[in-house]
Amino acid sequence: MxxxxxxxxxxxxxxxxxxxxxxxxxxxxxxxxxxxxxxxxxxxxxxxxxxxxxxxxxxxxxxxxxxxxxxxxxxxxxxxxxGASHENSPQLEVVPDAPQPQRTRLDESGIVLRKGDRPTIHLGSRRWERLTSSSPLRE
Missing domain, CATH: 1.10.260.40 (lambda repressor-like DNA-binding domains)
Incomplete structure (x- = not known):
C-alpha cells in the first residue's frame, strides 16, 4: 500500500x-x-x-x-x-460539464459549488469533488 x-x-x-x-x-x-x-x-x-x-x-x-x-x-x-508531471499525484482540475443551471445568491456567495466549478482530486481509480467552498462564511 x-x-x-x-x-x-x-x-x-x-x-x-x-x-x-x-x-x-x-x-x-x-x-x-x-x-x-x-x-x-x-x-x-x-x-x-x-x-x-x-x-x-x-x-x-x-x-x-x-x-x-x-x-x-x-x-x-x-x-x-x-502538477501533471507525476502520474501518482492527485490531479486537481475543474471538470467541465453540461450547461450550468441558473445562478443564485448561494452560488454568488460561494456557499454552493456547482458541478462544473468543483475542484476534484483523482486518487487511484476514484475522483473526489469538493462540494462546498473552503472559505469560512462571513457576514
Whole structure:
C-alpha cells in the first residue's frame, strides 16, 4: 500500500507538503507516530514515510488520519500545487460539464459549488469533488 513518489525535477513534492501538514497536526495533538499508526491501522514506518513525502496514504487511511487528528481533508490539500508531471499525484482540475443551471445568491456567495466549478482530486481509480467552498462564511 506504500506509494513511492519522488519529487519532480528537484522541487518539493506535493505529498511532502501534505505529509508535513499531517506531522504538524499530529505533533500539535500530542500524538506519537506509533500511536497514530496504531489508531489508523498502518505501520509507524509508513506514517513516517508519509510525513516525509516518501509515501502516501490510501483514501481510507487519509479519512482515518483527519478523523483522529480532528482536521479537515481540505486542510491537507488546500493550496498544494499538484502538477501533471507525476502520474501518482492527485490531479486537481475543474471538470467541465453540461450547461450550468441558473445562478443564485448561494452560488454568488460561494456557499454552493456547482458541478462544473468543483475542484476534484483523482486518487487511484476514484475522483473526489469538493462540494462546498473552503472559505469560512462571513457576514
Amino acid at each position: 506504500v506509494s513511492e513518489i519522488p519529487p519532480p525535477d528537484g522541487t518539493e513534492s506535493e505529498w511532502t507538503i501534505v505529509g508535513e501538514r499531517i506531522r504538524v497536526a499530529r505533533e500539535s495533538s500530542g500524538i506519537s507516530v506509533r500511536e497514530l499508526a496504531r489508531r489508523i491501522g498502518v505501520s509507524p514506518s509508513h506514517v513516517s514515510n508519509v510525513e516525509r513525502g516518501l509515501a502516501s496514504f490510501s483514501v481510507r487511511a487519509l479519512y482515518s488520519v483527519v478523523s483522529h487528528l480532528d482536521i479537515s481533508m481540505d486542510s491537507l490539500f488546500e493550496d498544494a500545487k499538484w
